[in-house]
Amino acid sequence: MNTLLYEVKDHVARITLNRPDAANALNLEMGRDLMHASIRASEDPAVRAVILTGAGKMFSGGGDLKSFAAQEERLPGHLKEVALYLHAAISRFVRMDAPVIAAVNGSAGGAGMSLCLFADIVLAAESAKFTLAYTRAGLSPDGGSTYFLPRIIGVRRALELALTNRVLSAREAMDWGIVTKVVPDAELQAEAQALAKQLAAGATHALGAAKRLLHHSSSESLETQMELEAQAIADQARTPHAREGIAAFIAKRPPDFR
Secondary structure, eight states: OOSEEEEEETTEEEEEEOOGGGTTOBOHHHHHHHHHHHHHHHHOTTOOEEEEEESTTOSBOOBOHHHHHTTGGGHHHHHHHHHHHHHHHHHHHHHSSSOEEEEEOSEEETHHHHHHHTOSEEEEETTOEEEOOTGGGTOOOOTTHHHHHHHHHOHHHHHHHHHHOOOEEHHHHHHHTSOSEEEOGGGHHHHHHHHHHHHHTSOHHHHHHHHHHHHHGGGSOHHHHHHHHHHHHHHHHTSHHHHHHHHHHHHTSOOOOO
């Protein structure tokens, strides 16, 4: 992968956007690499947590407008192809069992902000900033941002971000619910690694089931959602993780989900 760094250690896949000289901007190649990284992580049983972060001083400045401008009349079709890969990656990250942590260093603009919104947990450096920025370039949002933002912060605030391109500080983003926790810049990566290690020691399939149930909940009736819950908990009860978790609770010892 030319635009990403991908490594697995201690059951944690670290995916680093690696175009620091171009503000880690998303181009066609990065979209394709993200898709392949998401498939690789979801298919590797050794991966039980994922960290997504950026190389250098910025998480991601968004879409690579220079590469877009070079397309000229071909741009509409080109953007459909970029979105195809990006959206396939996001779908895979959201649906996989392994929890995904976004460790946001510096600014996350446009598609860079979209890459934060789908994460299960978002850790932001104190210096991080968030802005949708799409309409500033005469474009409309993508990357699942119009799906996740209204669910996280409500339609009214989502409209403000989409129409005005307001820039949120890390603290503001946390107050709005976009960010889970703000940490000092120097501690961001260590904190993300420690959290990922904690999650990787958990009951991975149960974590995945919880993710999927919560994502379904806004589009299902109460009765349908409860039936999905009943099916999911029964499915988990068939697993060694459930047997170990229950036995550990009764024995008053830490569970071993390895």
